[in-house]
Amino acid sequence: MEIKRPLIMICNDDGVNARGIAHLTRIAASLGDVVVVAPDSPQSGKSSALTVNAPLMLNTHPDIDGARVYSVNGTPVDCVKIGLHAVLDRKPDLLLSGVNHGSNAAINNIYSGTMGAAMEGCVLGIPSIGFSLLSHSPEADFNPLTPFITDIIKKVLANGLPEGVCLNINFPKQCTPKGLKVVRGAKGHWTEEYRDYTTPHGTPFYWLTGKFHNEEPDNPETDEYWLRQQYATIVPIRPDQTATDMITEINNLFL
């Protein structure tokens, strides 16, 4: 009897040519049939943005370890949607996004294109995982992540994920993680968000920068705490943001 290999779709937000997605694709290709559908240009910070009124096109790229590779001229969410519409002939068993070059821990989840793709998979009923490495270095070493990612993929393929929940997984930089911690995102916000400039013609302009202010740096319930201790962190993410527990309180406000 032939055992069917799982179908795994891979996306990211750094673009189809990023090193992180190539690394993730090589790992996944050893575990299933892989199709990559990723943006043709960097899409960091694109959140769950989608292209509402412009044409989207697919391009093909050389295979990676037997995985078919496509790019789309759009956002990570566009890639997931176009992949399902125009590339795959069935819903994949797993959607992976990343490995992102840079942190998506704590509040970064909200802005992350990597997690935008994972949440889109989740909304469409596909077990979905976003992976990120806390390094923007061009020389970042993805190899220490391999056994962790392999194990996580195997377990999620075997057991699935709870309905409506996907995973935001971050890896500490420049080390072999000491282990995995399932935690929540640290509370915090960005400060000093822009650097101010002036054009040669005297017009001010602004460029995003900023520092993350962690409001609970010593709290072992949070991802930031364990990443600093060189652990990989798994945060369960629910794309549906309805605060059902607040309906009564808000209702009282408007009586």
Added chain:
Amino acid sequence: MEIKRPLIMICNDDGVNARGIAHLTRIAASLGDVVVVAPDSPQSGKSSALTVNAPLMLNTHPDIDGARVYSVNGTPVDCVKIGLHAVLDRKPDLLLSGVNHGSNAAINNIYSGTMGAAMEGCVLGIPSIGFSLLSHSPEADFNPLTPFITDIIKKVLANGLPEGVCLNINFPKQCTPKGLKVVRGAKGHWTEEYRDYTTPHGTPFYWLTGKFHNEEPDNPETDEYWLRQQYATIVPIRPDQTATDMITEINNLFL
């Protein structure tokens, strides 16, 4: 004794010249000091996207009923951040986004630039509300919304909102709402998402369209149900997507 007027910041995703934001600005200008900081171009479907590596600039526009009006060459989230960084000299007492031309009910919240701005305000600790009208018509009549929006602004200015929660408010189209309902977003997903085309040169391309499939059309706990009955709906939204209630279950998966 001089009573200080509240400071209200207004954003949207349809752009600074949209009719919906002008309507909202005129209402707010009767209740406080208003500053509009909105995108210089349509930004529908931009979610919580932000501009990570390009210069952002402010432009000034004619006042609306005494409200100062600025635009930014970026996303709704960029507008909120730049407004706080470069326009306002203190945190506003209220952030309003909209009135959006089109529904942000149910799952649309995830992709909505209108709600991206409201969620950004919420993350920064500002009571924040997104307003949307279920009509894309250029002749859409915003006047029936005025008493509802006025009342909502007054109540939120007086009482604030629970920490970490903002409001996603939708209005039924072409009618005076029969009342307000505080509910949750309906569960559902989009189907038939793209129309297929071919370029003159034989290359396929795709354009977003789609139908919303409501998985629970008869459920009076949901926004879609009451909007169909011509009620306005208020859905409490928590930008933080961590599924804290799932940590134990996910932990068991990786033991």
